[in-house]
Amino acid sequence: MDRQPNQLRIVVIGAGFGGLQTAQSLSKSGAEVLLIDRHNYHTFVPLLYQVAAAQVPPETVAYPVRTLLRRTRNLRFLQAEVTRVNFAQRQVETREAVIAYDYLVLATGSQPQHLGIPGVSEHGFMLKTLAQAVALRNHLLHCFEQAERETDPQIRQRLLTVVIVGGGPTGVELAGTLVELKQALRRDYPGLDLGTLQIVLVQSGDRLLPNLPARLGRYTTRKLRRLGVNVHLETRVSRVTSTTVTFAQGPTLGTETVIWAAGLEAALPAVATPPPTGAKQKLKVRATLQLLHEPQVYAIGDVAQGEEPLTGVAPEALQQGVAVARNLRRQLRGQAPKSFHYFNKGRLAIIGGWAGVGKIGPLLLTGWLPWLLWLGVHLVYLPGWRNRLVLLLSWLQSYGLGDRPLRLILSSPPLTPPPPSQRLPAIAADRASLDPPAE
């Protein structure tokens, strides 16, 4: 990339909540800002579970980064995978290029933590990228198709059992929306008893939503159980295969769908001289968000661990993005960076069945109000007016009419078909009724 003589270059890796906010807050800073991401779009991660549950079209939760940056001259975007960072030489390496920086912001987010449990990485469905959400949607819809023509009751039940591992907001929200999906699909599968669809939510701790007060966790458990979700607390998974999940306490359950929402760890590119890390591989940062031994390098969002205890949500990454941009401007002027303090506006989670929970200041909310607030907040923060409009229409259709418009399976069947002996009779019977009688 060309730059004007003496113009400093700030490289930001990651166009998620933190990185994008940093870049946008550095417009008109005088420095050249290069934002790098492996995707050419920003992913609105909190709505990925609704993509997976066929509630919202995938393109609604993504927005092109170049469109977001096009009004600002000093901001540039590069779609590339960063493979290595070299602090000593102040270089970022991609597969195609080596890019020099004066200041660096690491905002590469997180990735699912498999906790060393056998089979999770091969057979578990993750929910961190748009591609993973679409893959899960295809898989779920494919399971319904297969279950409708399956004659073996054991295999049919396996296809109709969804196990969600992790009782944080993602697990809870997903369980609730799958109940709604089940109700919406009843009319599509008259030959299938969707009452047998089992949604199992497994949590290793003694309550759901551990980052919220215990009362809200208990309310969530009661609400989900009333909706028909099998909630298992203090239960750990010890093994996952393509057709089973085994619990540490002993029993094995037949299922073709294990969704892994049991925690995240920092997603970092390789670093030439690895800096100190804390829990979940997060980079330790000072109060100013600079790395402990690299004053030219900042880390924010899910990849960073500061002095203040944070829980890994989008508003933290957004506020840190603003703070880092302010500190970089100070450094460019020769001033010392300032400490970051998170302002917690509150926390909301949606459960399903028109209910949610929330904590705003000292107020604990349950029922339809936090549910409505959750929808409002996500509608406002989603980038792009067209996306907001489509989201609103999708919600009106799903929450208002109890329907799900997105039934397309956009991939070849991901499941290994059962042996022909178990499948042919049903298919042959269907064919026989469709074929004209032989002369």
Ligand SMILES: Cc1cc2nc3c(=O)[nH]c(=O)nc-3n(C[C@H](O)[C@H](O)[C@H](O)COP(=O)(O)OP(=O)(O)OC[C@H]3O[C@@H](n4cnc5c(N)ncnc54)[C@H](O)[C@@H]3O)c2cc1C
């Ligand atoms: C399923 C799910 C649901 C969630 N729901 C909520 C919610 O309802 N409310 C809430 O506040 N928070 C929610 N969160 C948490 C929230 O999404 C994160 O805290 C937030 O995304 C963190 O922002 P970030 O900028 O650190 O990382 P991200 O937003 O994850 O962005 C990281 C970016 O870095 C890019 N990247 C990573 N590595 C590389 C590389 N080597 N080269 C190039 N690019 C790279 C990625 O492509 C990505 O665009 C949820 C998280 C998950 C997983």
